[in-house]
Every structure is written in C-alpha cells, then in structure tokens.
Amino acid sequence: MSMLAVDVEKRLGDFSLAARFETAGGVTALFGASGAGKTTLVNMIAGLLPPDRGCIRLDDTVLFDSAARIDVPAHRRRIGYVFQEGRLFPHLSVAANLDYGRRMRGLARDGAETARIVNLLDIGHLLDRRPGKLSGGERQRVAFGRALLMRPRLLLLDEPLASLDAARKREILPYLQKLRDEAHVPMVYVSHHAGELKRIATAVVLLDAGRVAATGGLEVLDAATAELMA
Amino acid sequence: MLDLSPDEWIAIRLSLKIALVATVVALPFGIAVAWLLARKNFWGKALLDGLVHMPLVLPPVVTGYLLLISFGRRGPIGAFLADHFGIVFSFRWTGAALSCGVMGFPLLVRPIRLAIEAIDRKLEDAAATLGADRLWIFLTVTLPLAMPGLIAGMVLCFAKALGEFGATITFVSNIPGETQTISAAIYTLTQVPGGDAAAGRLVLVAIAISLAALVAAEWLARRAGTRFHGE
Numbered sequence: 001m002s003m004l005a006v007d008v009e010k011r012l013g014d015f016s017l018a019a020r021f022e023t024a025g026g027v028t029a030l031f032g033a034s035g036a037g038k039t040t041l042v043n044m045i046a047g048l049l050p051p052d053r054g055c056i057r058l059d060d061t062v063l064f065d066s067a068a069r070i071d072v073p074a075h076r077r078r079i080g081y082v083f084q085e086g087r088l089f090p091h092l093s094v095a096a097n098l099d100y101g102r103r104m105r106g107l108a109r110d111g112a113e114t115a116r117i118v119n120l121l122d123i124g125h126l127l128d129r130r131p132g133k134l135s136g137g138e139r140q141r142v143a144f145g146r147a148l149l150m151r152p153r154l155l156l157l158d159e160p161l162a163s164l165d166a167a168r169k170r171e172i173l174p175y176l177q178k179l180r181d182e183a184h185v186p187m188v189y190v191s192h193h194a195g196e197l198k199r200i201a202t203a204v205v206l207l208d209a210g211r212v213a214a215t216g217g218l219e220v221l222d223a224a225t226a227e228l229m230a
Numbered sequence: 231m232l233d234l235s236p237d238e239w240i241a242i243r244l245s246l247k248i249a250l251v252a253t254v255v256a257l258p259f260g261i262a263v264a265w266l267l268a269r270k271n272f273w274g275k276a277l278l279d280g281l282v283h284m285p286l287v288l289p290p291v292v293t294g295y296l297l298l299i300s301f302g303r304r305g306p307i308g309a310f311l312a313d314h315f316g317i318v319f320s321f322r323w324t325g326a327a328l329s330c331g332v333m334g335f336p337l338l339v340r341p342i343r344l345a346i347e348a349i350d351r352k353l354e355d356a357a358a359t360l361g362a363d364r365l366w367i368f369l370t371v372t373l374p375l376a377m378p379g380l381i382a383g384m385v386l387c388f389a390k391a392l393g394e395f396g397a398t399i400t401f402v403s404n405i406p407g408e409t410q411t412i413s414a415a416i417y418t419l420t421q422v423p424g425g426d427a428a429a430g431r432l433v434l435v436a437i438a439i440s441l442a443a444l445v446a447a448e449w450l451a452r453r454a455g456t457r458f459h460g461e
Contacts, residue, residue, distance in 0.1 A: 048355050074358040081359040091374045104361035
C-alpha cells in the first residue's frame with residue numbers, strides 16, 4: 001500500500017500554512033476554497049517549493065526533512081504533476097512531450113506501456129501535433145499522459161479541469177476515473193469543486209486557511225459544502 | 231555585372247570569415263552572460279551589464295585601443311595567451327575577429343536575454359517534475375524556447391561584425407589579406423585617386439551581404455516561430 005505522509009509549515013508573506021495529513025493510496029482529494037493553500041501544499045510535495053519546517057515521506061522514502069536536512073530535488077522525486085494549465089512544452093510535438101519524462105529519467109522505451117496510456121486517454125490521433133494546436137481538453141489529456149509515462153510513484157493533479165468549460169469537464173472526467181481504476185498510481189487531487197471530487201476521490205483532506213480542518217471519506221465533502229451553504 | 235578583382239575577393243572572403251568566427255565564438259559567452267543577467271542576482275550584476283554594453287557607447291577607437299593594450303603582443307592578456315597557448319591577436323585576422331566579437335557582443339546578448347526573460351518558468355518547473363535536472367532543463371526547454379532570440383542576436387552580431395571598422399583598424403591595423411575587411415578596403419580605396427569604381431563595387435557587395443543576412447534571419451525566425459505553433 002502506497003502512502004504519503006505530510007507534516008509541513010510554510011510562511012509566505014501574510015499567509016501561513018501548517019498542514020499535517022496522511023493518505024493511503026487511491027485518490028486523495030485536497031479540498032478547500034481558493035487561497036486555502038492547496039497549490040502551495042502540492043508544490044511542496046512535488047519539490048518545487050521548500051517548506052520552512054517539517055517532513056514529507058512517500059512510502060519509506062524521506063523526500064523532505066528539515067531536522068535531518070534532507071531535501072530531495074524535484075527531478076529525483078518521481079512525482080508526476082498535472083498542472084492547471086497543462087504546461088506542455090510548446091516546442092515539442094505531443095509524442096515528444098509524452099516521451100519527455102522517460103528520456104529525462106533514462107528509462108528504456110516501453111512501447112506497450114505507451115500504447116496503453118495513449119489508448120486509455122484516447123490521444124493517438126494527436127501524436128504529431130504541437131500543443132498550440134490542441135483544444136483545452138486534449139491538452140489536459142496529453143498532460144495526464146505525460147505525467148503517467150514518467151512512471152511516477154505519486155500523481156499530483158492541481159485543478160486539472162479548472163481551465164475547461166462544463167462540456168469539456170464532462171468529457172475528461174471518465175478518463176480520470178479510468179486512470180484511477182487502471183493506472184494504479186496513487187493521486188492527490190486538488191480542487192475547490194465538491195461535485196468533481198465526489199466522482200473521483202476515495203479520501204478527502206479539507207484545507208481551510210492553511211490548516212487541515214478535517215480528514216476522512218467523501219462524507220467530509222458533504223459536511224463542508226453543507227457548512228458553506230449554512 | 232560586378233567584375234571583382236582578386237584583391238576585392240580576398241577582402242570579401244576575409245570579412246565573411248572574420249564576422250562568422252566572431253559570431254560563433256561569441257555565442258556561448260553571449261548565452262552565458264544573457265542567462266546570468268536574465269536569471270541571477272549577484273554582486274556586480276550592474277557592473278557586468280554595464281561592461282557588456284560598453285562597446286555600444288564607447289567610441290570604437292577607444293575599444294580598439296583598450297584591446298590593443300590588453301590583447302596586444304605586450305599586453306597582459308595577449309602575452310599570456312601567446313606564451314601559453316600560442317594564440318596571437320595583434321595584426322592577425324584573429325585579432326580582427328576578437329574586436330568584431332567584442333563590438334557585436336552587446337547586440338548578441340540583448341535579444342537572448344530578452345528571450346530568456348520571456349520564457350514561462352513554470353515550463354521549467356514542469357520539466358523538473360518530469361525528471362530533468364538543471365542542465366537538461368536548460369538544454370531541452372530554456373534554450374529551444376529562446377531560439378528566436380538566439381537567431382536575432384546572432385544576426386545582429388554578424389551584421390555588426392561585418393561592418394566593424396574603428397576598433398578593428400585601431401587594434402590590428404589595415405593589412406591586405408590579413409586584417410583588411412570590406413569596410414577597411416573601402417576606406418583605403420576612397421583615399422587613393424581612381425579608387426572610386428572599386429569602392430563602389432565593394433559597397434554593393436556590402437549591401438548584398440547585409441540584405442542576405444537579414445532575409446536569412448527573418449526566414450529562420452519564422453521557422454522557429456511556426457515550430458511553436460505547430461503549422
């Protein structure tokens with residue numbers, strides 16, 4: 001069972017974050033209003049932002065520990081990251097974008113695995129195109145593929161549907177559910193949309209103003225949204 | 231058509247060689263300085279920035295003179311390079327390439343710096359999460375995305391090197407076949423009676439080469455641009 005343990009503190013200007021949670025595989029929703037610190041938190045897990053204090057562990061690997069002065073750089077963490085805006089490399093074709101992580105990590109070419117992911121995400125007809133010629137939904141599907149093909153131990157998804165309209169979201173969600181059920185990679189899924197999370201998450205961490213307000217199953221989403229309505 | 235004499239051909243070939251070598255050798259230094267200025271904050275950054283731009287504002291004769299006293303046979307750097315590596319600049323075409331490279335350097339650095347500053351650094355973060363260390367990020371993301379700036383900088387540097395006169399003639403003089411570029415040859419021809427026709431021919435050649443460089447740059451930049459937009 002794959003497991004992520006996070007216990008970090010970070011101060012950024014007036015905002016302070018102190019969060020502690022653990023996950024056990026599946027899809028962990030990181031839920032909260034804008035400005036609750038969700039992106040800050042996933043950036044620290046990815047290694048793009050150093051915490052002021054604390055520690056981050058993935059399975060039995062320590063990724064960050066301020067007391068022991070351990071800070072594994074982002075490129076050696078093997079944590080896939082799907083950004084809100086995709087962040088595909090504009091100068092590379094879709095095929096080269098998908099292959100980027102494998103090349104950088106020096107892994108052997110695995111045609112079967114590539115074909116599996118390409119089929120799962122239905123992006124085979126896009127391989128020769130440049131990212132500039134893709135629709136928003138296509139771009140995010142390629143971003144999922146790119147993050148998966150570097151063979152991550154954990155996949156971070158930061159509002160992956162936020163830049164899409166409602167129709168595109170409906171188009172993408174089934175792919176995400178397939179990823180959850182077939183890719184066998186634990187995920188941390190950031191969103192401020194409870195509806196989206198209910199379709200995909202298996203556990204919930206509720207973040208409020210830089211603090212973990214609640215953890216648990218999907219019922220946390222209902223309680224949180226009920227509170228917002230009240 | 232133009233009926234160029236052997237001496238004129240020598241000046242043309244020499245000019246192209248000097249400008250090309252100056253640009254190619256200056257490029258890695260230009261990229262390094264542009265990257266430092268675009269990305270790093272360090273003590274003396276303003277000084278480096280000023281130093282790079284110096285040749286743009288100094289009278290070329292002054293730049294040439296400074297090169298002469300530092301890179302000349304008896305200058306501290308010139309003597310060191312000659313004694314340890316056998317590299318001699320004074321009164322050689324290599325010296326002309328050095329002065330052209332120095333004069334073109336600010337024009338080389340500026341577009342590259344602007345291009346690097348314009349790159350979305352989030353793309354570099356994305357590359358890091360995909361397993362690329364800093365060197366690979368630079369080689370596979372930063373440099374390709376800065377390509378239009380690289381092309382613009384190289385063309386400007388090449389054009390400047392091709393037309394450079396003051397610093398070159400001060401540093402390495404005006405020796406036919408060694409340091410006499412098109413510009414220096416035209417200048418010499420205008421100083422002798424009956425040199426007008428030959429000077430006119432070289433002027434036309436200079437115009438043709440400059441235009442060709444501009445057209446080539448435009449074409450390359452467009453190609454680099456379409457690569458991003460996936461035509």
